[in-house]
Amino acid sequence: MLHSLEGAAARKRKKLKLADELNKLHPTASSHPDHETDDSALQAIPINNVLDFSGTGSAEVREENAVKAPEKVRKRRGRKRASPQLLPRLVTAGEVTVPPLKSTSGSAVGKELVFMAIGRFLYEAGVPLDSVNSVYFQPMIDAISSAAPGLESFSYHDIRSWILRKSLEEIGLQLDFYKSTWNRTGCSVLADEWTTDTGKTLINFLVYCPEGTMFLKSVDATHIVTSEDTLYELLKHVVEEVGEKNVVQVITSNTENHVLASRRLTEAFPTLFWSPCAFRCIDGMLEDIGKLEAINQIIESAKTITGFIYNNAASLNMMRKYTHGKDLVLAGETRAAVNFITLKSMANLKEELKAMVSSDDWMDCPYSKKPGGIAVSNLVTSVTFWSSCAAIVRITEPLLRLLKLVGSNKRPAMGYIYMGIYQAKEAIKKELVKKSDYMPYWDIIDWRWDKKLPRPLHAAGFFLNPHFFYGVRGEVSNEIASGLLDCIERLVSDGKTQDKIQKELNLYRSEAGDFRRKMAIRARRNLLPAEWWYTYGCACPHLTRLAVRILSQTCSAKGCDRTNIPFEQIHNQRMNCLEHQRMYDLTFVQYNLRLQQRQQLKVKAFDPISIDNMDTVDDWVVEKSGPLSGATDYPNWMDVNQPINNVVSPVNSSDEEIEAFFSGLDEEMIQAAAQYTADDDSIKEDDENPPFE
Template sequence: MESELEPVHIGSQKRDLAWKHCQMFKIENRIRLKCIYCGKMFSGGGIHRIKEHLAGQKGNGATCPRVNPDVRNLMQQSLDGSIVRTKKKQKIVEETANQLMITNEGETYNPHCEAINGLRLLEAPNPVEPNLHLSMKDEEGTSDRSSERWKRGAVGDASLAPLGEAHPIRGLTLGLTRGKDQVHMAIGRFLYDAGVPLDAVNSAYFQPMIDAIAMEGPGLKPPSYHDLRGWILKNSVEEVKKIVDQYKGTWGRTGCSVLADEWTVEEGKILINFLVYCPEGTMFLKSVDATEIIRSPGALYELLKEVVEDVGVQNVMQVITDSGEQYIEAGKRLTETFPTIYWTPCSARCIDLMLNDFGKFEWINVILEQAKSITTFVYNHLEVLNMMRGYTYGKDFIQPAITRSATNFTILQSMVGLKNSLQAMVTSQEWMDSSYSKNPDGLALIDVIYSQSFWSSCLTIIHLTDPLLRVLRIVGSEKKPAMGYIYEAMYRAKEAIKKELVEKKDYLPYWNVIDHRWNRQLHRPLHAAGFYLNPKCFYSIEGDVPNEIMSGMLDSIERLVPDTKIQDKITKELSSYKNAVGDLGRKMAIRARHTMLPVEWWSTYGGGCPNLARLAIRILSQTCSATGIKQNQISFKLVHHQRRNHIEHQRLNDLSFVQYNLRLRQILHRKNKELDALDPISFDTIDTVEDWVTERVKTSAEYEDSDWRELVQPTANTMFALSPTDENESMVAGNVNSLV
């Protein structure tokens, strides 16, 4: 048996003290633990069983006869501590639940009355234990006389309840027998009463807040209104500034990009939010009301110039804005004033325009409308939506992306993935027994779902648009700077479309759409230089480097490195890079071209070309997109209000500074952000999915009484990723000259 055991390494994440006193083995895909003192093998019970074994506790297994007394005592202390912590946590939950039922002296409860502005309360169900007693105390800890009648009988017996005015808290929690449910109800009531957006619970800071409250225990006095406006905000500003200072500390080495993210908000105001990007993280700088100057290139130039000077001309590599004519003119003047800086249009916006142009092709638009006829029907009829979620195991068609154009095609992808589930639903007995199987809308739904030409066209559209969705994902990535990948990604997109349609007459119209946006707005010297300096891309080029890429590289050297002596040194070092001389040609360096980020590769192997490596790191550390966070996640209404007190205005500026930077940091560190559970029919996503979930014309009055309370909610973490494969996959074989 011992010879069949496969040793398993115990990683650093195993932090319990007992892990140092046992070994882990695997046999037939089962994990077993072995005491290092007596050699006893345990097939169950986990590390807790080992700890009991070493501590000498009888009952769940034999005790170890050979363990050192010091180790035995240490294990016993650890077990005692675990018991204490478990009991403390259980006590906190119980006391928190009881605290929700505590009322001031003299308050009583009547389950047959209405409370809170006429809200009808549900009667408390009969408890599992009919003799359950509720102990209620006043603030001094003495028994409340009014609770004696509760102690003598069942909670669910309304005849035993004292008569009087209903209390909102007690009335709403009485029917819940589990402490966790009571806590969740309390959280919900607070969010509803305060008007807090419900997606606030998705905040990365929500769980730490809950943990901090639970650790403090019952009786915690919450912060006051003045605390939140005063010392808490002041401390938060200082915390965020420390994080921002960490970002700023890297700008000298990596450089940074100034982002101008334009928003149109309430009352037609146009705001420009200025952010600064570096690989360490993106920081929010300030928000400017640009309503009066948005059409003036001169005024925009002055605004951009002021921001660049605030950040530091020596740090800024590029300024990214929208691609409107006024920004183009302002950007041209900016680069004339600062000859070491580039102006670049937002790549995400340009890619979105390409997708929008694709959607205007007549045959694609027809298929999108047919697909929308399915989703609008399903998502506006409760019985059908519940039925669909049953057949898809809680998965939804609606997959919101960063823009409406991208959303159109991600939804199409998810629909194709759930095709079999849809077809199974409309052939089921459940569907046949429903009224929808016989009405015109239901019959039209079946026609589309079983149309072979519809699904075939959907697949073709997916093959045409998925490459651009991949590019959009790359330029919006928070994990790695996009500058080293966008040129190759655009090449791959065109090659994938060519491979799908084969004939030049078929793929050329789509290439023309891409070329129109690429050549007019997107293609920039920095993008070409990023391709050239990315070793994975550069060493994959067949033959000579295309002239346009080489020209972009040389242009970047001249603009970004004003010292002519260093320019000459970089030019010489380009030869070493091209021929993989020295450390650049090591076997490790060759393997690392495909595994390391370009910046890491240059930091590790670029020592023989110090000047080129320094420039490469700065170029490859830049983003290509000016898109910040969703517009509805930050409100600048108060900051830009016409009537304001100067002192309060500064406080509001600090509040928006903290709020925006915390959101940015949350996005950077959140795992699986694309898998966040969102309800497709919620108001939070309506901006991008409205055409897919809203019926244009009401079809029948029989659907008006749909009760949302009977709706099966979507399953958590079923959102599809924008692209199923790695965003930096190798370039499609071919000649990169086809792009330029």
């Protein structure tokens, strides 16, 4: 008993000492009644006051706790009942209290208290910090702030039961709206295949239509993708689930088994097409171009600059000062895209970087004298480096623009993909001029695009896009014309309707009726192709229906970010069957909410050095070890100035990209693309006949 009392007295003295130290650091309102400071409202809660670690292994302390148990239970219950009302009013040691939020509503201190409370929750729960970029974050804050004071928090069981159920119902209503449009616009079944960290191959099946993309289900395809038969059965089942009459195309990866299985699929369903994922094809082109020796050397030199700057607080602050808050490294969906997006960013900031390395600030910085700083100065002042960067940007910019376009949810890419591939090849030819110089790049594009695989939907999209079709002076190539005929035969099963479409095509070709209106001519570029047909194709109802179904399709099977969604858990067989269904519904809600968020036009904050972006930008912001390493002391992130203008537009906001796409086109280029026949052998064998001419 004596030992127990001595231990309790020692703990009490320790707490009082800690409270006195806190009072000295942060005087309370009681000690300074006439001079209450903002600091008093922002005191941290000592961990000892939240969790009691004292004497957990001592029998004497357990006995003491048992004696005081009733009183503690009463206090604990009282705190539990009052917790919703007192949540913002956190108690610290020494009776130091944080004022209630309502007493500082609208003030700077009140905002800080709110932000600190949210931050504590995010930190303790391990929620990804980029969750504040969610379009649902601000509505959550608004809903909480509009509620009456004393809002009670929901429980663990609430979030797993009725809240999840209502969210599921809410998602279902949105998806029912998408489904109601499938009969009019058609839809694309997307097979987004990916490999988990544990080596499993999963396929997320999604359904795309212009109104939005919905997540259907996730399948463990580890043992399916290796067999043509099982892969065909899986795709067949998904098409039947969506409805054969609604599906215009199925988009998968371009592996041999997928090609064979999809060929059988189109034989089983003669009213749909199979297409390879254009996003993966174009990203593969950028990746292969980045591996070419001349291109790779420039990329590595650029990484030397960014790696040095982003690993030193002084140089990073200096760079942002001279670039007015702009970052060198910008966001991209893939590593290959980041390489060329960042090269373009650096080329645009060339003069600012030159001004930085020639300034007194740079000369006075101790890091500039190190080997890494000297290397950065030499590269930034190199004329050859910058001219090479500019040439690479001109070569790859059309492919980057097309990559964003095919991944867009706002603008279906089917009416642009054919022209986009041609434009990319033409840009390379214009930059490099000599056939021996540009053919390696063309070979990469042709190999990734795989000319042996017919793409009638892409060709028909070019034909039915009024901006391109009426820019053609003369006849289109056999490839484009045959692609349109293939689409008529496959997508329209009735012979009489096919004949009517052929007659209506003559009106479209001759620019007759409403197609000749001045409004229709102005709208060829401004309206989406499908909307243009809705507006001006009334005299050709059967052709309009076909055109809308073709031009309303995407070209990419890429889904959205899968981070922190438990896909692998729903394929774990060692789970209670009831909980397994709950996990499946939770995943369904999470992924569909993320897909809907992708539809929102929201500017997203981006910091290159953030761990949230390491998957794509790590080799640009991690300094190379070796003789060029700059820092010799431990860097401190708190010395870095907060980024100012480092926000990027959402990937799916493609208005600027499509305007840039159109600005690079003229009638001569459209005419050449329409008459171009993809025959690589004739191009390579006949040097006297330049391609595209």
